[in-house]
Amino acid sequence: MLRARLLARCWAVLAPDGVPPGRAAGRSAAGTAAAGGPPDDLRALVDEHGTAIYRYALSIVRDPATAEDIAQEALTKAWLALPSFRGESSLRSWLLRITHHAAMSMLRVRRAEAIDPDDIEGSSGADHVEGAVENRLALAQFQRALADLDELSRQIVVLREVEDLPYETIAAMLRVPLPTVKTRLLRARRQLTTALEGWR
Amino acid sequence: MGPMRWRHPSRAALRRWLQGEADEPTDAHIATCERCAARLETLAGESDPGGSIGTDALQGVGRAPGLRAALEAALAAPSDLNVRLTTQVHELQQQARWQDVVVDAVGGGLDTLRLLMGDKEDDG
Ligand SMILES: [Zn+2]
Numbered sequence: 001m002l003r004a005r006l007l008a009r010c011w012a013v014l015a016p017d018g019v020p021p022g023r024a025a026g027r028s029a030a031g032t033a034a035a036g037g038p039p040d041d042l043r044a045l046v047d048e049h050g051t052a053i054y055r056y057a058l059s060i061v062r063d064p065a066t067a068e069d070i071a072q073e074a075l076t077k078a079w080l081a082l083p084s085f086r087g088e089s090s091l092r093s094w095l096l097r098i099t100h101h102a103a104m105s106m107l108r109v110r111r112a113e114a115i116d117p118d119d120i121e122g123s124s125g126a127d128h129v130e131g132a133v134e135n136r137l138a139l140a141q142f143q144r145a146l147a148d149l150d151e152l153s154r155q156i157v158v159l160r161e162v163e164d165l166p167y168e169t170i171a172a173m174l175r176v177p178l179p180t181v182k183t184r185l186l187r188a189r190r191q192l193t194t195a196l197e198g199w200r
Numbered sequence: 201m202g203p204m205r206w207r208h209p210s211r212a213a214l215r216r217w218l219q220g221e222a223d224e225p226t227d228a229h230i231a232t233c234e235r236c237a238a239r240l241e242t243l244a245g246e247s248d249p250g251g252s253i254g255t256d257a258l259q260g261v262g263r264a265p266g267l268r269a270a271l272e273a274a275l276a277a278p279s280d281l282n283v284r285l286t287t288q289v290h291e292l293q294q295q296a297r298w299q300d301v302v303v304d305a306v307g308g309g310l311d312t313l314r315l316l317m318g319d320k321e322d323d324g
Binding site for chain 2: 047193
């Protein structure tokens, strides 16, 4: 009995799909991956949301390596919990909420180690900037202005300006009153657009 | 705290707050006051027409990017991020499954050992 059970478990682990329990039933043939590699569903999830998750994490912790750790943790949790996602919010805002929790617990652990705001410069994805925002000096100035904002304002401005989340969703996610969201956003926009003037 | 917090700040105080020169009572008041949020919106619009309210206000002004584009640039991810994340998440999940197997094996092994030893603990 035990041996048969163990064999079954081992087979499940060695099986190439790597799909979390409960996901296999509803999965289409397109979700099957090459042997041993990550399943296509997971690739699709990361391709669609990985950058947004990382960007939001980076806005909170301001350290690229830590932001990547958070993105990894958030995506792992999300991937395992995906079968229980009921679609009450958008998938993106559900993922960002998980990211928020992951970032906050990471911050609690790392609060003692002060992260130098200047670490973010030159070490993030700034090399991949294209088009209208290729002016590196202006970008550095903008990044400094962003770093100068308080942590809450940085989160609010990213969730609103980049992710387009409604004020109410942001307030609920960050557990702050609605006027806080509106006014921090107003002030953050003002300070950031001033920093953008260097781009002209 | 106290009653001061519920007195709406003056226009001058709101203007200072917008410029990032916040004093604690004003800051605390503004965090929860809908009316002052609206006052601030008006103030911001007056002193910087179009600049503070419209998301794309700077779109098309010289070569300045919009706020959204600038934020995306400032918080840009490394180009190989998604590949790394996919691999890491997959590996973590596989590890979790292996841990399940080990726990099963150890747990099952103990059960077997107890059976063989005729485990008398439960007999009282
Ligand atoms: Zn007020």
